[in-house]
Structures are given as structure tokens and as C-alpha cells.
Amino acid sequence: MRSGNSTAFTALLRRFAHDTSGAIAIVWALASIVVVGMVGAAIDYSRTVNVKEEMTMELDGAVLAGARFLASSTNIAASKQHIVDTFTQTAALAIGDAAKFEISPADVTINETEGTITATVRGQVRTAFMKVLGIETMDVSVTSQANYADKYLEIALVIDVTRSMLDSDGSGSTRLASLKKAARALIDTLIPDDTSDRVRISIIPYSQGVRLSSSDASTVTNGYSARCVTERVGSERYTDAPYTAEFIGGGSGYMIDWPPDYMKPEDVPEYYDRRGASFGACPSQEVLPLTQNRQTLLDTIDAISAVGGTAGQTGIAWGWYTLSPNWNNLWPTASEPLPYGNEETLKYMILMTDGDFNDVYKTIDITERHCTWYYPFRCTTTTKTWWYEHYNQNWDSANRAKNLCTAMKASAANQGEGIAIYSVYFNPTSNAAAEATMRDCASSDSKFTYAANGQALTQTFVKYAKEIQQLYLSK
Structure with a gap:
């Protein structure tokens, strides 16, 4: 009897040692996190690119609005604020909650010698998928420049x-x-x-x-x-x-x-x-x-x-x-x-x-x-x-x-x-x-x-x- 029981127990141990079905599940679970993260990263990156394009368009428009402002006014401080206000208003409509951004008159440079306006906006795009990897935002920065008239x-x-x-x-x-x-x-x-x-x-x-x-x-x-x-x-x-x-x-x-x-x-x-x-x-x-x-x-x-x-x-x-x-x-x-x-x-x-x-x-x-x-x-x-x-x-x-x-x-x-x-x-x-x-x-x-x-x-x-x-x- 002992000999038979020992043989059965030994066979059970041998089968347990060679059973990999649970390991596959664990490995797949771990791998799926990486796969989902990579797919999500691609989606979030695409969203970031789209938001950056929107920001660029809105900043281009704001800088051109500043150029038009300077076409009728010599008030440099007021023109900088006009660019900031224009971008803030239009970007809020175009981008919504997809990103938060920062711009102030200090981010606008007006070169009176060259007759140029340069403005930079920095922002963060909120991620939808990469947050599972601990990445909640992606940084973006856009710059726009335009000539203005001094006539x-x-x-x-x-x-x-x-x-x-x-x-x-x-x-x-x-x-x-x-x-x-x-x-x-x-x-x-x-x-x-x-x-x-x-x-x-x-x-x-x-x-x-x-x-x-x-x-x-x-x-x-x-x-x-x-x-x-x-x-x-x-x-x-x-x-x-x-x-x-x-x-x-x-x-x-x-x-x-x-x-x-x-x-x-x-x-x-x-x-x-x-x-x-x-x-x-x-x-x-x-x-x-x-x-x-x-x-x-x-x-x-x-x-x-x-x-x-x-x-x-x-x-x-x-x-x-x-x-x-x-x-x-x-x-x-x-x-x-x-x-x-x-x-x-x-x-x-x-x-x-x-x-x-x-x-x-x-x-x-x-x-x-x-x-x-x-x-x-x-x-x-x-x-x-x-x-x-x-x-x-x-x-x-x-x-x-x-x-x-x-x-x-x-x-x-x-x-x-x-x-x-x-x-x-x-x-x-x-x-x-x-x-x-x-x-x-x-x-x-x-x-x-x-x-x-x-x-x-x-x-x-x-x-x-x-x-x-x-x-x-x-x-």
C-alpha cells in the first residue's frame, strides 16, 4: 500500500512541477499591461499632436491679431495683452478640457527694430491611457512669429x-x-x-x-x-x-x-x-x-x-x-x-x-x-x-x-x-x-x-x- 501511495504522490508532484498554465496567465496579465500602455501611449501621443496643432493655429491667429493691433496702435504693452487675451479666448473654445496652457505678456516678445512679434505657449495635455503607467500629462510648447507694420x-x-x-x-x-x-x-x-x-x-x-x-x-x-x-x-x-x-x-x-x-x-x-x-x-x-x-x-x-x-x-x-x-x-x-x-x-x-x-x-x-x-x-x-x-x-x-x-x-x-x-x-x-x-x-x-x-x-x-x-x- 505504501509503495502504491508513494508512487501516486510522486506522480502528482511531478505533474505540478511541469504545469505552466498559471504562469502563462500571469505572464499574459503582466504583458497586457505593457501592450495596453503602448497602445494607449500611441493614442495619447496622437491626441497630443492634435492639441499641439490646435494650439499652433490659435497662437498664429493671436499673433496676427497682435500685428493688426500694432497696425493701429503704438502701445506695446496693450498689444501683448491683446495677444494673450485673444489666445486664451480662442484656445479655450478650440481645445476645451483636453489641455491646460499658460501664456502671459512675458511670453510675448515684440522687436521694434525688426518689426516682429514672437509668442510662446506652454501647456500640458491630459493623458487618457498612459496614466496607468503613472504618466498623467504630456508637455507641449508652441511658438509663433509674425511681422507687423510700423507705418x-x-x-x-x-x-x-x-x-x-x-x-x-x-x-x-x-x-x-x-x-x-x-x-x-x-x-x-x-x-x-x-x-x-x-x-x-x-x-x-x-x-x-x-x-x-x-x-x-x-x-x-x-x-x-x-x-x-x-x-x-x-x-x-x-x-x-x-x-x-x-x-x-x-x-x-x-x-x-x-x-x-x-x-x-x-x-x-x-x-x-x-x-x-x-x-x-x-x-x-x-x-x-x-x-x-x-x-x-x-x-x-x-x-x-x-x-x-x-x-x-x-x-x-x-x-x-x-x-x-x-x-x-x-x-x-x-x-x-x-x-x-x-x-x-x-x-x-x-x-x-x-x-x-x-x-x-x-x-x-x-x-x-x-x-x-x-x-x-x-x-x-x-x-x-x-x-x-x-x-x-x-x-x-x-x-x-x-x-x-x-x-x-x-x-x-x-x-x-x-x-x-x-x-x-x-x-x-x-x-x-x-x-x-x-x-x-x-x-x-x-x-x-x-x-x-x-x-x-x-x-x-x-x-x-x-x-x-x-x-x-x-x-
């Missing part, structure tokens, strides 16, 4: 405020209301806040003329007008020579063709004085010379109203005068345009109309004979030049506008490249003649736009503002 920008906004601007814009609003909305969007883009000090904008509302202060109007017209100013008709008509070289016309602002058949020459002064005072169609809002004051610009836009016909060439001429250093003695010191040869300054015009240019001004010399009642044979004669207006005479208004635009584009501004002109024809109804004028005025076909409704006008103004920013960022 100063001067823009003349020349806008049609004629009576037709009270008509429909094609989308349920008036053209005037849509113009105001578009102009505000333009200002929001170029002068986003009160720190903006690189960009100055002038506003020139035009109809049959433009309005200046009484003293300025009298000065530039040599005492002829104290309310509405128009254009020049002499040798300086298509130049930006100062008013001292050739005075500006001061038309009555009332649409009339010369001469009325019933009028005697000696009655002309009284007639024009009476019409100019009672029926003038000068814009209610004065020209606003160059300013960086955002609120002043917005208040001017809000105040404009619509009246009269369309002497577009007058608006163009006065837009030029607000950009020309030759006119510095007319404008306040803070509004004086910088010299054409200033390499840090770029000048632009944005021109808008909703129809044909149809009013022109001319002069006529009137000789008056005055006799005293008590000495009937004692008479004197005086000759005076009077301004009068023609309505839509042989498209002369459009031709004058084109000549002015051509001269502006050939001026010494922008380092000899001339003032760059953007134009837009804004009307639900297409008009081939009006479009042709605006297209000819623009510096290129790409700088002309036909806007069929108010929404398109706003999009156009914002597009122009952003393109101007990009152009002078690259200068």
Missing part, C-alpha cells in the same frame, strides 16, 4: 449723401442707413479702440458740394462763400495745389442751368444770394479732417443726412485735400497730413456713390452798371465772377472725377506709388455709366466693387479695411 495710415472716406440715398438699399433699409452701418464697420476694423494711434481717417460727405465751417469756407473761396464749397476750374483744377494758388469755387448749391432766359445780368447777384440762402443743397455735416478719435468718427457718421444732387468730383477733390500736406495750413495741427515723402506713412481713399456724377460748376463774369438816381448820368460798371451750376452737362462731372483720380494715383504719395483708391458703386440697380466712373477711379479692377445691397456694402468696406491692413503690413 502710419491716412484714409479719406468720401461718401455720397445725396437725396437718392434715402431710397431703398435692396434689403429693406435705406441706402443712408446701410452706409452708416458699413462706415461704422470700417472704423471698427481700422480703429478698434481708443488705443489706436497709427490710423487717422477723414470723412468727406458730398452732394452738390461739401460743407466747411463758415470761416474755412470763406478762406478757401476768397470770401465768396461761407457755407458750401465746390471745385476749381482753372489750371489747378486737377491738382492738390493749396487754395492760395487757386481759390475754390463756392457755388450756390442749387441746381440751375445758366443763364435763365428771364434774368437780366444785373439781377444775378441778388438771385444767387437769395437761392443760396434759401434752397442750398450743401450737406448738413462738415468735412471731418484726419483724426484718430474713434468716437468723433462715429459721431460724424451718425450725424450725416441726405440732400441734393451728385457732384462727385467735388467730394474726390476734398478727399485729396484732407490727405495732401499742401493743405496743412487749413486743418488743425492734429489733422495735418504727413508729407508725401514720409516713408512711414501710407495714404488711401475709399470712394462710394449710389449713382451718376451729375453736377458741375463753372464761372461767368457779370458786368453790372450802377447809376445814381440823383445823377442819372453818373454811372459806374463793375465786373465780378459768379459761380453757377450745370446739371448733367455732357457727363462733364464724371470726366472731372476721373481726371482727379488719375492725378491722385500719379501723386508723390506712398513712396511715389500715388494715393491708392478703393471705390464702390452701391445701388440695387446696376448702372453702367456709374460703374465705369468708379472702376476708372479705382487703382485697379480688384479695388472696385459693385454692392447691390446694404449687406454687400458692409462686407465691401470691411474687405477694403482688411486689405489695407494687409497691404501696409507687407510694406
